[in-house]
Amino acid sequence: MFLSLKNLVKIFPPRGGSTEVTAVDNISLDIAKGEMITLLGPSGCGKTTTLRLIAGFEFPTRGYISLDGQRINELPPHQRDMSMVFQSYAIFPHLNVFENIAYGLNVQRVGKKELRERVAKVMALVELEGLENRAPNQLSGGQQQRVALSRALVMEPKVLLMDEPLSNLDAKLREQMRSEIRRIQQTLGITSVYVTHDQIEAMTLSDRVVVMNNGIIEQVAPPQEVYRHPQTKFVADFIGRANFISGTVKGVAGDALIATALGQTLHLTNIQKSYATGSQITLVVRPEMVHLHDQEGTYSATVRQAAYLGDKIDYQVEIRGQLLDVVESDPTRIAKIYPAGTKISASFHESCIHLLPAE
């Protein structure tokens, strides 16, 4: 593997009366050349620490990191041939745009002509032409972002690291930069590790998403896989929304698993592994997998809340005492709203429901 983390542990010393903190707890991860990986998780899950371990700003307490087959545990950041885009951009305030972007090339003593060409090329790539002599405090947030990005790209690094680079931008600009980063990453084929807590960024940007929680990796998979087949309750809950319903396995019928849940029998076909008859399972039912109608359905349900959002309706319905989130986004069906208190019936898209073993 190109970049490989093996049984990585990072423990921070205790401070100010608190106990020591295990920020990264025995994680292993392999990243292929040219791949774009996103570390996704809530704050404090260890994603930034993992990135800083890869960068060399922190050294692992145990485990090892290798790049291109070489162990790089003790290698200081400046010898790792990586570059990084920081959340705060970390633009050198005493240098202008050109000097900022050329900083790393100057460190490498790249010749004047080549330096000029490479800086110009990368500035064109991120559409910064004409701003060479601007001081950083004369730039807008989006421009600063581009300077930070081009300063990292100009190095043609083996690995590009990005630490929530878009979190300081407003929503519109964020969307635009998101697709731009993906475009540039694809054009240049740079191996990238991207840290974010925003699942949309993770889903749209990456080849594979690494979901982290409490210092461990919950799941590594392509975006679609993470959504359709979450391996843990945490992943199912963190990526998108999910209703968890307990059920019991009754048997197998062809490709389908027969199970009972909320008093009804369901034929589930989106199954990854086999479950013994009689075992307890948890059904992961996404809000859009529930269907509400006036006529008879599988379940009888009561609407508890309804919120009209324009492109969709958010419902909360009660089935046999359990509250479920339901999203209705079919344009032909959102013209009519079921007000709270309405008795209706509900059925599940049984072929989509994902299964987890019960806890």
Next chain:
Amino acid sequence: MEEKSLATKKPGPLKRILQRRYREFVLIAQDPVLFISLMLCSIFLLVFIFYPIFQTISNGFFNTTGQFDLTYFTRFFDAYYGSQARLVFRNTMTMGLLTALGGTLLGFIFAYTLVRCDIPGRRWVHILALLPTVSPPFALSLSTILLFGRNGLITHKVLGMSFPVGSNDIYGMDGLVAVQMITFFSAAYLMLRAMLERLDPAMEEAAASMGAGRFHIFRTVTLPLLIPGIGGSILLLFVESLADLGNPLFISGNVMVLSAQIFLAISGEYNYQKASALALVLLIPTLIVFLVQRYYVSRRSYISVTGKPTGGQHKESNPWIRWTFIGITYLACLLVVTLYLGIIVGSFSTAWGTDFTPTLMWWRLMVTRGIEAILDTTFLSVLATPIAVLIGMVVASLVVRKKFSGKDVLDFGSNLGGAIPGTILGIGFVLAFSTPPMLIVILLYMVLSIFLVRSLFDKPREQLIVLALGSALGMGLSFLDGPLGLRGLYYLLGGLSIALGLYFHWGRGMKQRGQLLLLLGGYFFAYDLSDYLAMPIATLSRNISGGFWSNAIYQFATYVKVPFQLPPIFLAAGLIFGGLFFVKPEKDSWRLALAIGALAISCALTFTDAPLALVGSPFIIIAAYAVRSLPASVRAGIAALQQIDPTIEEASSILGADAQYTFRKVTLPLILPALLSGLIFSFTRHMTSVSAIIFLVNARWRIVTAAILSEWEQGGISIAAAYSTTIIIFVLIAIGLLYFVTNKLLKGQGSVDLNLGA
């Protein structure tokens, strides 16, 4: 899993704390930069701050024969001495309280006038308000006596007043407090001005919108918001006043205060036990106030002092109030100007009080007789400056950038040396470093040697072998200074490293490392050779007819030797770190042999020639200077580093720059203004310090402030004035240089924060 089973066993609380500390220590040791800088700072704090203070405190409890003895504490409750002892204590507290209140009031008036009253000539008023911080502490006493004393220019000559015995003259509590108020109000002014400027006008507007009148607003909004500033300023001035030695010696007359009594216990009675006991009595209120100010008041602040100034300030609209404030401010400025002019005039007068004819006599006397003191003071101040600033910056970067427990101790300790009265530190230095403090020396050697072997070897067996062999060999070497003399030992060590250097250079073809060893050898030789270098210079000076040049050149001959004749133990510490980087790339038996060699040389240097018995050497004065100015450097460093996002340095590092490139191209340009002001203010503090070094001066190393005091005691009032003027001029030149450099060379890269000087 092991940790969990340990936790379930529930070891005692102490054991648990120790385990946690040990684990933390192991984790810190993985970060070499943190570890080494932490170790260096801790050593400096331990040796030059905590240990001397401990010496002062404990010395008060033991008499000259070493027996436990409370004589000087029980005296406060004694029937015979009691009333006098308690009176001194009461006087001290009265002085502190009055100075604190008066100085804060004056500071507040200045701050309010400058921020809100639109005073004409703001810039000049500001500069005048800061002038007292850059002059030696007793300059104002001196000038007050010259102008308002019994034979004062104004009281006697202009107003024709005379002072029969028993009448109220300038000497005494009133004069002392007045002078201290002017000496110390600058700090109050700066603190309150910063607070007033950062007061959000919206709060006063909000009060006004609810129908509150102006005095009501001032009483219920403005004043309460300023309370932390006012409280902080009162506490600070109280401490400064208690610590002040110069002014009480000059102007307190019959009123005795603790700081002066401590000084007299040593200079008059040579009674260190009494001085130490009194020092403890002075230290306790100082320390309490210092702690309250640091951990209570400063955390109660409603106004973020680090924030940006908020928009426009309200201007005082009532002309009566405005002009009253302006009037008082102008009067105070006039007084400051008069006092400083008084010093200058005093230095040019033939015989103050009777004959005011202008003369250059005193200046001529000063540049011949006093040139040694002036040059010594400047030389030592300059040498101490980079040391203080370097340690200050390292402490600041540890405090701002790193996380470890004990950080508070580091922060506290670095401030302590400057915050306690200088006399206490001075006594501690004399007590600690008159004879070798063997306990400290052994501790130092243990820490450094264990650090060396642990960094070089993984196996405990190798570590022990190197430690034992190196120390034994070093001890053997250190006994050679008997038969060979210290100089002989240095020649031996120099010869060894030159031989090794030659071998590395040609034998193994490692040019760079060979050259380093050759340089080291040369340095060892220079210990003795610098005497031969200095000798012709000294001879030259004797051939010039006595006077300025002769004395100046003679002093220069002494200075040449200072960098080559460092106390061996300092060299030993340097060699441990140097040795570490030198030995690390070596392998196997070479590594073992070189490590033993490096340790042996360090050990020999540590224990030879009365280690750390620094009294009488210039290094003790340098250390005292550095300790005193350390807080200013730390504050400058913290202020500068807090403005730099740590990711900026990380960005440089990940772009391929190593630590020194990052420091040179990123960190340094960004902290340069703070670094420069740290340098200048440290220098200022060194040039003007009295109390900490007054007991450390000796025949070979003279200090201007001490010279002023002794001239004064002998009635040389005009030459004292000439000395004071010289110090002020030197300091002003340094500050002017700072302004020039920051404004001309570092255009727009931040401005100089004068607040750091206070």
